[in-house]
Amino acid sequence: MPAKSKAQQKAAGAALAAKRGDMKKSELxxxxxxxxxxxxxxQLEDLASTKRKGxxxxxxxxG
Structure with a gap:
């Protein structure tokens, strides 16, 4: 499931970092x-790895 926007992709990246322990969960x-x-x-990796172009x-x- 690719991200539908840059904002969604960035949020998934932050959540993934916290889940992996690279970032504190309290910072989310x-x-x-x-x-x-x-x-x-x-699932987070799939969203975070979406290309931002376009x-x-x-x-x-x-909708």
Whole structure:
């Protein structure tokens, strides 16, 4: 499941770093905090490894 936006990709990267112990879990905020709790390391790695080229910074919640 590739990331839909740059923001989602960055949040997944932060959550992955915390899950691996490279970053303190207490430093996480917002989406990255909930991603770390609810997603596996493999899922986070898949989102974080998405290429950013052509992705919008944010995706609207409509649709």
């Amino acid at each position: 905020k917002g989406a990255s905090k909930s991603m770390e709790k609810s997603m596996s390391e493999d 992705k919008p910074e944010h995706v609207s919640k409509t």
